[in-house]
Amino acid sequence: MKGVRAFSAPGKALLAGGYLVLDPKYESFVVALSARMHAVVSSTTVPDNDNKLIINVKSSQFNNNEWNYSVSKDQGYDPIERDGKSNPFIEFTISNVCNYFSDNESFDNKITIEIFSDAEYHSKENSLIMSNNYMSFPFHKKNIQDVPKTGLGSSAGLVTVLTTALSSVFLKDLDVSSIKYQHTIHNLAQIAHCQAQGKIGSGFDVAAATYGSIIYRRFLPEIISQLPELSVDNFERYHNALKDVVDTCNWKMIASPTNLPKGFKLIMGDVNTGSETVKLVQKVKKWYANNQPHSLDVYNCIDENNMKIIQLCKTLDSLSKTDTVYYSQLLEGLYNGYTDDFKELKEFKHAFLTIRKNFRLISKESGADIEPSIQTELLDNCIQIKGVLAGVVPGAGGFDAISLIASENTDIESETSGLTAFSNVSWMKLKQAECGLMEEDPQHYIGLRAAH
Ligand SMILES: Nc1ncnc2c1ncn2[C@@H]1O[C@H](COP(=O)(O)OP(=O)(O)OP(=O)(O)O)[C@@H](O)[C@H]1O
Ligand SMILES: C[C@@](O)(CCOP(=O)(O)O)CC(=O)O
Structure with a gap:
C-alpha cells in the first residue's frame, strides 16, 4: 500500500435554528464539536481486476464491523457487498464519489479505509478504551447500529470524512484547506447523506462537518431532488446531472465561519x-x-x-x-x-x-x-x-x-x-472544534492498545 492519508471531520450542535433551519428563509447558528470522525485511507493497483474497484471499509471499533464492496462502471457504480451486509451511508458515499470521478483516466483499484469515531458520538457503556500517544477510541462488542448514539451527527461526520478519503484516491492533490475542494466534498457528501437518509433534511450537520462552526442557511431542496434515480441503466444521465449539481449549480446556501466569542x-x-x-x-x-x-x-x-x-x-x-x-x-x-x-x-x-x-x-x-x-x-x-x-x-x-x-x-x-x-x-468531554475538515497524520492511528 502506498500514500496512506488520514482525515477527520467534526460533530455538531445546532445551538440556534432548530426547525426554522429547514426553511431556506431562516439562518441558524451551528457549533462544530471537538468530537471527530476519522478515516485513514490507503490504495494500491492490482492487476487483472475485471475493471472493478475493490473498496474495503473497516469500523473495527464496532464489533470489528467491516464492509467489502466491489464497484464497476458496468454496474453503474452501485456497490455490491461481498456478504450482503448493508450500510447505506457508506454505499451512497461510494456510489456518488465513484460516479463523480468516473472520467478520471487512472486511479488505484484497491482501496482500504479505516473509520474511527471519537468517544462522545456513542454511549460508552461496556466499551474498552484503546489508545496510543495521540488518539483514544472506545471499542464496543456490538455492531454500529446497536450502540446508542448521543446525537452529535455521526452519520454526517462519517459521510463527509469518507467522501474526503475516497476523493483523495482520485485527486492526488486533494487539499482539504482549499475552498474549492471543500465545496466539492460538501456537495457530494450532502447528496450522499440525503440519499442514505431517504429524505432531504436541512444539511446543517454535513455543512458543519465540512466547514466547522457556521452561520448556516440551507440549500434549496430541489437541488438534490432534481437528480435522477441512481441505477445501472442511467449511469451516464446520473453522472452528467451529478457533475452539474456538484460543480455548477448555485446551491444558494450560506455557510459562513463563526465562533463562540473569546472567553x-x-x-x-x-x-x-x-x-x-x-x-x-x-x-x-x-x-x-x-x-x-x-x-x-x-x-x-x-x-x-x-x-x-x-x-x-x-x-x-x-x-x-x-x-x-x-x-x-x-x-x-x-x-x-x-x-x-x-x-x-x-x-x-x-x-x-x-x-x-x-x-x-x-x-x-x-x-x-x-x-x-x-x-x-x-x-x-x-x-x-x-x-x-x-x-x-x-x-x-x-x-x-x-x-x-x-x-x-x-x-x-x-x-x-x-x-x-x-x-x-x-x-461530555467536548468543546468547540477548531476547524471543520482537516488532514491528520496517518501514523497517529497505529498501535492502539487497551489502557491498563
Ligand atoms: N463509526 C461508524 N462506522 C460505520 N458506520 C457509522 C459510524 N457512525 C455512524 N455510522 C452510520 O450512521 C448510522 C447512524 O446515523 P444516524 O443519522 O441515525 O445517527 P446520527 O447521525 O448520529 O444522529 P443525529 O443526526 O441525531 O445526530 C449508523 O447506523 C451507521 O450506518
Ligand atoms: C429539527 C431539525 O431542524 C434539527 C435536527 O437537529 P438534531 O439532529 O436534533 O441535532 C431538522 C433538520 O435540520 O434537519
Missing part, C-alpha cells in the same frame, strides 16, 4: 435517553401548517432571537479586539454572575430564554416534546450555576444532550458534583 465555551450534558427527531419534525410541521398566521408569528419571534444571538457573537468578538478593558470586565461579570451589568450578556441570556419559551409553546400546542419539562427543570438549574449564561436543548430538542454557554473558567463537573439536580447528567 466563552460550550458545555454539553448527556441525559442518556435520546429522541426521535423524525417524529418531532412531523408534529411541528403539522402544527405549523395548521396554525397560520400564529405559527408564523412564533417562528418569526424565534428567528428574531436567533439573529440576536448571531449578532451578539459578532459584537462580542469585535469588542474582545477593540475594547479589551471593557471585555475583560465583561468576562469577569460572566464568570461571577454579574451578567445584568453588561448589556450584551443580558441580551444574550434573554434571547435564549425567549427562544426556549417559544419552543415550550410549540411543544404544548403541537404535542412534540421539544423542551420536555424534565429538560426545562434541568436547564433552569444549569443557568443558576456560576459562570453559566444560557442553556438550550439543541437541534430538534427532546431528550438529547443539553447545551450550555458558559465562561471558559467554569468547572461544570465540580460545580455540580454531588447535587441531586444534576445526578442524571453526564458532562
Whole structure:
C-alpha cells in the first residue's frame, strides 16, 4: 500500500435554528464539536481486476464491523457487498464519489479505509478504551447500529470524512484547506447523506462537518431532488446531472465561519435517553401548517432571537479586539454572575430564554416534546450555576444532550458534583472544534492498545 492519508471531520450542535433551519428563509447558528470522525485511507493497483474497484471499509471499533464492496462502471457504480451486509451511508458515499470521478483516466483499484469515531458520538457503556500517544477510541462488542448514539451527527461526520478519503484516491492533490475542494466534498457528501437518509433534511450537520462552526442557511431542496434515480441503466444521465449539481449549480446556501466569542465555551450534558427527531419534525410541521398566521408569528419571534444571538457573537468578538478593558470586565461579570451589568450578556441570556419559551409553546400546542419539562427543570438549574449564561436543548430538542454557554473558567463537573439536580447528567468531554475538515497524520492511528 502506498500514500496512506488520514482525515477527520467534526460533530455538531445546532445551538440556534432548530426547525426554522429547514426553511431556506431562516439562518441558524451551528457549533462544530471537538468530537471527530476519522478515516485513514490507503490504495494500491492490482492487476487483472475485471475493471472493478475493490473498496474495503473497516469500523473495527464496532464489533470489528467491516464492509467489502466491489464497484464497476458496468454496474453503474452501485456497490455490491461481498456478504450482503448493508450500510447505506457508506454505499451512497461510494456510489456518488465513484460516479463523480468516473472520467478520471487512472486511479488505484484497491482501496482500504479505516473509520474511527471519537468517544462522545456513542454511549460508552461496556466499551474498552484503546489508545496510543495521540488518539483514544472506545471499542464496543456490538455492531454500529446497536450502540446508542448521543446525537452529535455521526452519520454526517462519517459521510463527509469518507467522501474526503475516497476523493483523495482520485485527486492526488486533494487539499482539504482549499475552498474549492471543500465545496466539492460538501456537495457530494450532502447528496450522499440525503440519499442514505431517504429524505432531504436541512444539511446543517454535513455543512458543519465540512466547514466547522457556521452561520448556516440551507440549500434549496430541489437541488438534490432534481437528480435522477441512481441505477445501472442511467449511469451516464446520473453522472452528467451529478457533475452539474456538484460543480455548477448555485446551491444558494450560506455557510459562513463563526465562533463562540473569546472567553466563552460550550458545555454539553448527556441525559442518556435520546429522541426521535423524525417524529418531532412531523408534529411541528403539522402544527405549523395548521396554525397560520400564529405559527408564523412564533417562528418569526424565534428567528428574531436567533439573529440576536448571531449578532451578539459578532459584537462580542469585535469588542474582545477593540475594547479589551471593557471585555475583560465583561468576562469577569460572566464568570461571577454579574451578567445584568453588561448589556450584551443580558441580551444574550434573554434571547435564549425567549427562544426556549417559544419552543415550550410549540411543544404544548403541537404535542412534540421539544423542551420536555424534565429538560426545562434541568436547564433552569444549569443557568443558576456560576459562570453559566444560557442553556438550550439543541437541534430538534427532546431528550438529547443539553447545551450550555458558559465562561471558559467554569468547572461544570465540580460545580455540580454531588447535587441531586444534576445526578442524571453526564458532562461530555467536548468543546468547540477548531476547524471543520482537516488532514491528520496517518501514523497517529497505529498501535492502539487497551489502557491498563
Ligand atoms: N463509526 C461508524 N462506522 C460505520 N458506520 C457509522 C459510524 N457512525 C455512524 N455510522 C452510520 O450512521 C448510522 C447512524 O446515523 P444516524 O443519522 O441515525 O445517527 P446520527 O447521525 O448520529 O444522529 P443525529 O443526526 O441525531 O445526530 C449508523 O447506523 C451507521 O450506518
Ligand atoms: C429539527 C431539525 O431542524 C434539527 C435536527 O437537529 P438534531 O439532529 O436534533 O441535532 C431538522 C433538520 O435540520 O434537519
